[in-house]
Amino acid sequence: NTVIKCKAAIAWEPKKPLSIEEVEVAPPKAHEVRIKIVATGICRTDEHVISGAMTTPFPILLGHEAAGVVESIGAGVTSVRPGDKVIPLFAPQCGECRSCRSSKGSLCIKNDLAAPCGLITDGTTRFTCRGKPVHHFLTTSTFTEYTVVDESAVVKIDAAAPLEKVCLISCGFSTGYGAAVRTAQVEPGSTCAVFGLGGVGLSTVMGCKAAGASRIIAVDINKDKFAKAKMLGATDFVNPQDYKKPVQEVLVEMTGGEGVDYSFEVIGHTETMMAALASCHMSCGTSVMVGVPPSASQITLDPMLLFTGRTWKGSVFGGWKSKESVPKLVADYMGNNINLDALITHTMPFDRINEGFDLLNQGKRLNSLFINLVCKYFPLNYPPNIEIGTYMQ
Template sequence: MGTDNKVIRCRAAVAWEPGKPLCVEEVEVAPPKAHEVRLKVEASGVCHTDWSYLYECGKGMKPRPYPLVLGHEGAGVVESVGPGVTAFSPGDKVIPLFLPQCGECECCLSPKTNLCLKNWENTQQGVLADGTSRISCRGQQIYQFIGVSTFSEYTVVPEHNVTKIRPDAPLDRVCLLGCGVATGYGAALNSGKVEAGSTCAVFGLGAVGLAAVMGCKAAGAARIIGIDINPEKSHVAKTLGATEFVNPREQSRPIQEVLVEMTGGGVDYAIECVGVTAVMRAALESCRAAWGTCVIVGWTELGEFSLAPIDILLGRTLKGTYFGGWQSVTGVPKLVEDYMSGRLQLDEFVTHTLDLEQINQAFDLLASGKSIRTVIKM
């Protein structure tokens, strides 16, 4: 593309410090090193996790190194590849992945998990395999959020953190499969293993929760109860498959008690998509004794919640999920195929489309509950 082995100057939304709005700056993106891929980001969803790491740093989230370029739900085109990369070529349409799939580590070789250990510790600290970032601004290293950083017009990711997709896929839609929709959808299908004819409750109807509703429907659940404190979520939840909607603020009793009564003993599956420990406990307690399964999806890194032993001893299952149980490199292209064939809904999730200069507006829309997903088009 004429930029091979050259530094690219472009725009990126930089978080100079936690708790402060992002600043759109000119940054320099270095060429990819061995086993890395440089991408031209075309679109990026704005995920609640991005907001949380910026505004809840030290509260619900562990501190990250700053300055930082957030964004992890993107799609784009390969600009160039580093030495040793054979699976990608310039011009390929791709989705970068915060969860790698190297195919070689202990986790990748096990059928029991979708986790991958490749470069895990480094990417969690905002750097790539050599311990440095490829993005800089004003002569200073800018850390890459979980090794990705899609709030930049160009970024560099490890070769195991990117997957090739079909060339006709609309990038401003399939970018959502890099995190939110894939996570919620897979939480129901892969992690929860929701069964046909079952009764489900989904706590939290943001993009992840709505995708979980869609996953419950795809699994054939007979009853899907969507739960959210925002009454405006009722309509879209029912569009995606919810059969009922409950607002906890309109109830005189704890939501778990309401659900147990509504269902004559509890739900078969509860999927928690809020990331609040009190909600996690409520989700578990809403499950039917003997076989109810609670899947924790909502991301939080701090805090804890206690359980009464009887909540587990009678047969309930409590489990977590990461990226919905999908093996990232092989799983995401299949989800793209499902969208392109009409088996998976994505359009309904995109409520706003903005440009990079409006990134803080996108965060405001998210925090106020006025958007499901805002897509930033570069």
């Protein structure tokens, strides 16, 4: 294997546009895989790094929602071969750590989310630009024509799958859909509230519907999102700006004073996390954090909110064990059992990636509780293209 020179979008420092550069991508070492990226997405978590809300080392090669084709493999790799269609996994699955072995856990110890170091498993990087090492992001780094990942962070998928669609399964869709069907385990006939109607929020709505929820309350300050939410299964719609009282009080009143069975915060704001918790039933309600909170954010809460019996859970990648679940979710898409197409809104060339982030950020902070976004999604064909669709937080 040799070094590959290709195009990539580099973040040299916070609060600056990405720079399209020529990078050198080293060959994979033992138990590593080099992937030709065919489709990748713009995600709110990537924007958190650019804005400085999420602390990572710089320079860094962002991107973590993608699909591609294996270009080469290192010694000892057995699960994929050159030519395989694959999805890189920002939530790896090593199969050996306690989380991977547990039926309750899903966040593998090889993740780079909890305390990002920006390095591959052996503590080094495979990217060089202008003679300087460039950090990896969330074990994937997909804003590039080629990337290198640990074998635990990639999985083979159906060779017939359209990569420009199923790349959504590598983050946005799986995160929201799984929050409902796997983390919360929504039951038929239940009442759910989804805070935030970006792509992940809409995917959460889809998950609630698939689980048989009888009532799905969509909460957003952008009423223009309600039509898409209705199409995907939402039954009720709340714009907090239409009320003088806190939104949790509105939801409790809408449910006969009881609160919802399940609430999902798909924004990443501590204020809405608290509102979602308070909106669910005081004794048997469950609230799930799905949106990624900014680094160093803190929550202060009245302990009675939990003492009475509520359950408060977090959900990374929808609670899926990634290597086991991603191929099955791709198969569900191929069988027309899930709708990814509804999450795509725009297409543009790769060299306009910064314009994609501008679309993501249009109307970003509309008040202290909600972020409104139109976001994501772009395939790298050669020359690369970008598709931007509704997305996360």
